[in-house]
Amino acid sequence: MKNLSNGKTKIANTLGRQKLLLDVTYTPESLLRHPRQLFRQMWYDLLASRELAWRLMVRDISAKYRQSVLGIAWAFIPPIAMAVGFTLASEANIVNVGKTDFPYPAYVMFSTALWQTFVESLNGPVEAVIKAKPMLARVKFPREAVILAKVGEVFFNFMIKLVLIIGLFIWYRISVGWTLIIAPVALIHLIMLGTLVGTLLSPLGVLYQDVQKGLTMVTGFWLFLTPVVYSVPESGLFGFFVQLNPVTPLLVTTRELATTGVISEPVSFWVVSILTWIGLLLTWIAFRIALPYVIERVSS
């Protein structure tokens, strides 16, 4: 009796917001044919997924670290390994890395941490959707939660890397300007770009295993087209490709905002950022439309 009266009141009180949920019609038509309804549903799902995203994020992070001995140290190891490797190579003159604005090891570690964050945000949605396949195939819940949970995890991992970065800055006595405050904005854009591409690929990733394998390969190659272990090339064919790489302005700007305070490529930064935000919205729509088709091809 008690539960019943509670339940009924709840529905009445939230009738406005839940009314949409309380009356749904499923047809074979494309969702794009009713754009207003689509946007309303998307907005509602985004709001509804906040708590669930938090729960999933807590669940995934707890599970990941509970079963590991090194635990948090895994966030530090790749940047340090890269830095050691490339510093040695550079000092032995095996690779010509050019001049960097601040000490090379710090440059490499900081850039690697940023690059690592980008790669995590790229792989994240694909992994998350594939892992959530059983849930997606059996229960209806706001699917944005799966993506949001992964984005949250990327931010959490970055926080851990931040410890390393702060340690670096202190050790090498790298000066920071007031622009440090807005550096997170550029970082967020970087993560959004990765999430955008990852979310776009995730429905395909559920259907075809090539996507995950291909992504590993592509990111390996992509690393070399991004000024992570070398400074930004000014000219040449290679420099041309580096400039074409959308990650370049975002990563470089984040690095510069945190250190020198002088942004070398504001135009390309803003172009890429605006394209990222627009692209994110389009990807969200595509994700919503594509997922039911993917789920019907997946066994429950």
Next chain:
Amino acid sequence: MNRTISESTDKDIANKHGDSNVVISVDGVSKKFCRDLKRSLFYGVQDITTDLVGGRRKSEVLRPQEFWALNNVSFQLRRGEALGLVGANGAGKSTLLRIISGLIKPDSGSVRVRGRVAPLIALGAGFNPILTGRENIYANMSILGLSTQEIKEKFDDVVEFAEIHDAIDAPVQTYSSGMAARLGFACAIHIEPEILLIDEVLAVGDIQFKMKCHHRLAQLQENGTAFILVSHNPYNILNVCESAIYLKRGNLVRSDEAEAVIQHYEADLCLAGTSPMSGLIVLPEKSETKSLGLDIISICFKNEQDQLLETLRTGEPAYLCLTCKASRFLDNVNVGIVITSLSGGDQRVLSITSDLDNECLEIYPGKVEIHMQMPYCGLIPGKYNAKVYIRRGVMSLDKYKSFRFAVEPSKTTSRCLFYQPRTWQVVKK
């Protein structure tokens, strides 16, 4: 008594108000699938692309290697109603439930759903084995749609229902499969949705737990939750649902009251099986070398006038007639009959042996008939399978494993497991 009164009032209201009580309205729904994996994935990509550019999918046409998993299914479900969904494996029941849940899109027709739907399709969705039961309850119920506040309120009830007080803070991977299933069930059943879809998950746990689940479901039904119940066990459906629909290879074959639909379904099951039941089995004679001394030649049932019965009737007298050929004198022969019910999942109904009845049968060489007299048949209507064997001590002389027979109704035995012959009288004291 109370239930029937409220049922009839509800029906009156439904008839008066028409649509306002309908919670699920399925209208001409069809769904096609493809069996070939690579082609299926390709069609998935094709569908996504067509949808993204806003084109029409031409979903009413079958592409190569596609088939209709559901074909033009329509029905309605009202508040507080329980609908049974029966059909053979692959008939499209789970597909229909997934379309109603909104997980996949229909290829034609439409589905209108009013209210929150909780599927009991997957117990433990979102469970991560490394985390504790407590954390998994929060995760699972969150996925099923409750807010953290609501989960906190129901947490104790869930743990109480699942009976895992001690293990709640242990990782789920240390649970037995029964405990994990109970936890999943407890989470799902506390969602208290307007519509509950139950896909063959009532089989978890021991009898006490099953009874608790049934009791809880009955409570939910009284509170106005509408059910769709999929089960292979007709007893589950008959106990819970008033009406049912029968799906056969995606087509809606029958939509009627539960008992009628179940009968139709069982009739189809048996006809689809082996031999039709004529009531008499005649076996070929065994050669001298294969025979062990006594061979069963035919098995049938006969009535009191020694006429062959094609089917038994509940409550009527009959006898089992085993015609045998003996090649030598045998004493201390033991005849055994094990009867299992074919409707309702192979449950053993009767085990009868003549030596436990203190009957030592003596058989002389030649043709003999062994009769087992039944003053009345206590079996309820349905299809049965009898395994008949003849032994002498530990040596098995002959046996026949699949003597199928049917029992027809002649007394009312609905909701009974067996027929109890009785007489009534009033004695003045």
